[in-house]
Amino acid sequence: MTTAVRELTFSQAINEAIRQEMRRDPTIVIMGEDIAGGAGRAHLGFVDAWGGPLRVTRGLITEFGPERVLDTPIAEMGFVGAAVGAAMTGLRPIVEVLFVDLIGCCYDQIINQAAKMHYMMGGQLDLPLVIRIPYGARGATGQTYGGGAAAQHSQTLYSVLAHVPGLKVVAPTTAYNAKGLTMAAIRDDGPVVVMENKFLGLAAKGPVPEEPYTIPIGRAEVVRRGRDVTLCGIGRMTHVCLEAAALLAGEGTSAEVVDVLTLAPLDEATILESVARTKRLVVVDEDTPTASMARDIAARVADQGFDFLDAPVKTVTAPETPVPFAAVLEAHYVPRAANVVAAVHTLLGTGG
């Protein structure tokens, strides 16, 4: 007998991870701008108005109350710092930064305080802190006029977090792994950044077991087996890789897809093992190319897997520009399956 597995959205899956963990452990608190919404207006009937930009936290305040579900003022440096201090002194805070574009306002707290605290204090202190950060541009929407969220509300920026030793950075890609990685992040005794793609958050839906489970941080996953080329995706780009792999299959090219899942510390072994079999690699990243995860992965494979390769490593990334507003421009900003297929054609000397 099998029971039908529920389908949840990416956001609902993260909500469930947080909710189940908060039930289990009373030291978990969650804080951020409008993570409940309408704070202080309960007497007027306004409770839980917002639930964060992706509605991830909706319903938490009604179950756990305002002492553990804290709407914050617009003060990223202050409340991320407070989360660091709380993590140093017995709580396990989950903090939500509205969008990754705002990390400039709390970058010190993330890179100088949270990331380094354990090391520079000689290991005397744990820092069980989760920083959840929505990210991403829209890409092609079919919209022919108007625009999106533009240069300061659409960025990717995970490379500047993955760069800093001491931080773990994960980028879930499905409702299933969003729940498991979020739960693993909450249970980790150190700081973990969870990068939540805005468009997966609202659109990705899939089966999610009801019981609590974790997915190990630090492991990439082969999500499609193939022989001719490895497509390595980060976050939403894993779906672009899968789309490209389906197109390539129609041409008789067998593409393997690796979902990076954890940006830091990177699972080099899984990527290298895949490249050892396929002999070719395309890394797909919606970040801008300079000092990006895409080039970091390419460099690591060149450094440690050069003998496996039958062709140069290719990267498919956003262009070296800020994210544009106009929809017709933004459509060309985020890498698409066609760009990935073209990169594979170049490697194989075929098609196009």
Place this chain on the structure above:
Amino acid sequence: MAISERWATLTRERLLWMYDRMTLIREFEERLRQLVDAGMPVGAAHYYVGEEAVAVGVCAALEPMDWIASTHRGHGHCIAKGVDVRPMMAELFGKVTGSNRGKGGSMHITDVRVGMLGVNPILGMGTTHAVGAALSAKVRRTGQVAAAFFGDGASNIGAVHEAMNLAAIWKLPVVFVCENNGYAQSTPVEYAVAVQDIADRAAGYAMPGVVVDGQDVFAVWEATDAAVRRARAGTGPSLIECKTYRYYGHYHGDDPRRYRTAEEEEVARARDCIRRFREGALTRGLLGADDLDAIDARNRALLDEAIAFAEVSPLPDPAELCTDVYVTEPSE
């Protein structure tokens, strides 16, 4: 100038503790200065000499379970809160027996066992950590208070204001302690701060703000005691501005004569917190010269011991470079 008439409110033990901590801070800093002058490379050292009454007055009003968050000029805060000077000195020597196993140095000395959340040289950030510690105390219902030290310079950074607002709206048990020593590096406070008294900024966060003589350990203690009572009662944070003075430059090697006069320094030194305490105690017959001399001798011996401990302690093994990067090691 005499210090305030609050002797009778403290026990003899407490008075001796205050003298002990203030003189231990000074002995630590003066001995460290001698070592650095003699060529000991301890990185950046920001001496607390002159400001001892602030750290000691604040910590005199705290319980061992309470937390403090510090600044870049943190040796005094550490000693006042009870950090052992032996691992402190060993840390400065870069030894594995250091408080931070040689990975932090002067600007990161930490001992969470005594509630010392870390010297922190990114100015103002410690105040946000104190807010977090206070939030933790409130959620876990432990009754702990967090004191946040920051300087006149850091009073201008957004983090401090964000911390104050958070503490105020959440009614958290925080005591904000501004050590106004007149200078942010070489920039004078009257240039960089728009208000006459930094304590006035408390009004923006609907909390009490008081100015005290930071060279008077009793004045600091009394103001902190009131703020701690308020915090523990769940009434929220307070701001105490301590007007104080650092006798030396911003760091070892900084010549303060490039931005302040000898006359100004003499006036400040005439109000020395330790000498005023000693003279007041002796004049009133509350403590004997032998009591105080014994403390002086003990602290000199303690520093002899701390320096010897640091000297003979082993260096970190090179393998330590890559340990403790992650709190939990990534899965294999």
